[in-house]
Amino acid sequence: MIKPRGESAKPGAALIAWYDANRRDLPWRARPGESADPYAVWLSEIMLQQTTVATVKGYYAKFLARWPSLEALAAAPQDEVLAQWAGLGYYARARNLHTCARAVVADFGGRFPREEEALRLLPGVGPYTAAAIAAIAFNEPAVAVDGNVERVVARLHAIDAPPRAVKPLIREKAAALATPSRAGDFVQALMELGAVICVPRAPDCAACPLAPFCAARRESAQEKYPVREAKRAKPQRRGAIFILRRGDDVLLRRLPPRGLFGGMNAFPSTPLTEDAGAKDLLGFAPCPARWRALEEPVAHVFTHFALEATVFVAQTRAKAPPPDCRWAARRDLDKEGLPTLMRKAAIRAGLVEA
DNA sequence: AAGACGTGGTA
DNA sequence: TTACCAAGTCT
Numbered sequence: 001m002i003k004p005r006g007e008s009a010k011p012g013a014a015l016i017a018w019y020d021a022n023r024r025d026l027p028w029r030a031r032p033g034e035s036a037d038p039y040a041v042w043l044s045e046i047m048l049q050q051t052t053v054a055t056v057k058g059y060y061a062k063f064l065a066r067w068p069s070l071e072a073l074a075a076a077p078q079d080e081v082l083a084q085w086a087g088l089g090y091y092a093r094a095r096n097l098h099t100c101a102r103a104v105v106a107d108f109g110g111r112f113p114r115e116e117e118a119l120r121l122l123p124g125v126g127p128y129t130a131a132a133i134a135a136i137a138f139n140e141p142a143v144a145v146d147g148n149v150e151r152v153v154a155r156l157h158a159i160d161a162p163p164r165a166v167k168p169l170i171r172e173k174a175a176a177l178a179t180p181s182r183a184g185d186f187v188q189a190l191m192e193l194g195a196v197i198c199v200p201r202a203p204d205c206a207a208c209p210l211a212p213f214c215a216a217r218r219e220s221a222q223e224k225y226p227v228r229e230a231k232r233a234k235p236q237r238r239g240a241i242f243i244l245r246r247g248d249d250v251l252l253r254r255l256p257p258r259g260l261f262g263g264m265n266a267f268p269s270t271p272l273t274e275d276a277g278a279k280d281l282l283g284f285a286p287c288p289a290r291w292r293a294l295e296e297p298v299a300h301v302f303t304h305f306a307l308e309a310t311v312f313v314a315q316t317r318a319k320a321p322p323p324d325c326r327w328a329a330r331r332d333l334d335k336e337g338l339p340t341l342m343r344k345a346a347i348r349a350g351l352v353e354a
Numbered sequence: 355a356a357g358a359c360g361t362g363g364t365a
Numbered sequence: 366t367t368a369c370c371a372a373g374t375c376t
Binding site for chain 3: 044045046047048049050051052053054055056090092093096123124125126127128129132144146147148149187188191192194195200201228231
């Protein structure tokens with residue numbers, strides 16, 4: 001039977017047809033007929049965790065230019081990788097990226113394993129990323145479930161529970177749409193649909209290949225799905241950041257390898273995971289000096305708390321750096337790779353251009 | 355298992 | 366301006 005307007009009888013077929021006609025040309029994405037590069041797929045997938053395509057593009061290009069191969073990345077010093085990652089956030093990803101590169105070189109001769117279960121064992125590779133690499137890079141029949149897929153499937157079936165509570169159901173419903181011979185394209189099709197059509201607010205149902213099958217649309221309640229988790233209050237914390245200058249140098253500290261900004265360069269500060277509001281901020285200074293507080297504090301919002309940090313500045317001469325600290329040339333501050341909060345402080349203090 | 359873990363964009 | 370949320374992982 002001939003369907004009018006190219007409409008397909010099966011949602012899975014409609015989805016893949018839509019993708020074939022509408023796929024975006026992304027830097028890490030193989031063109032039709034080309035085979036995917038596992039290194040490119042892995043690198044992009046790590047960067048894309050909780051991060052938008054638009055933000056990733058610049059970092060991806062920078063990484064690929066500097067480290068064109070897995071071997072090159074594995075051979076790089078970790079601090080260079082962290083410095084290049086600066087500003088992208090979730091810095092455990094950068095540490096795991098580097099560890100993973102070395103593991104694949106050491107344990108697999110520089111070739112990523114193709115099986116989902118083996119990929120899952122690599123650092124920084126969880127259930128989603130393992131499935132995504134297996135499907136996209138190796139066309140293995142793995143089903144990657146990310147936030148896009150959760151939203152599309154939750155709407156398609158009007159699933160009345162937060163995704164976290166019904167993960168297996170969502171995976172099963174997603175798998176039911178799959179085109180097994182085209183595992184990579186299928187996974188990307190479902191995510192792409194969520195990213196450009198079945199968006200969180202005001203989805204473009206008129207352009208959606210799954211609209212005829214969509215339960216949420218049938219009940220005109222697209223934005224009711226996926227059901228949101230109860231949101232927790234975001235505490236407001238206060239703290240201080242200390243910028244010590246010595247001629248053309250600035251004092252930097254290397255943070256311990258776990259926790260907030262783990263492994264990154266930073267200015268000395270109060271412990272940011274605690275509220276220092278009621279305490280004597282200068283008691284946290286890296287050394288005694290004539291500290292001067294800048295008028296306007298730096299505001300920064302993290303996932304789980306908001307911070308207002310007073311920036312203190314002082315000058316010193318010929319002082320040996322305190323433990324875990326070193327002097328860095330102010331002109332090279334941009335190359336040091338500071339997390340965004342610290343970069344904001346540097347801008348506020350006039351050390352670097354905005 | 356629920357919270358830690360960044361940042362930027364949109365409405 | 367607050368709220369949401371983006372190709373999640375780790376503990």
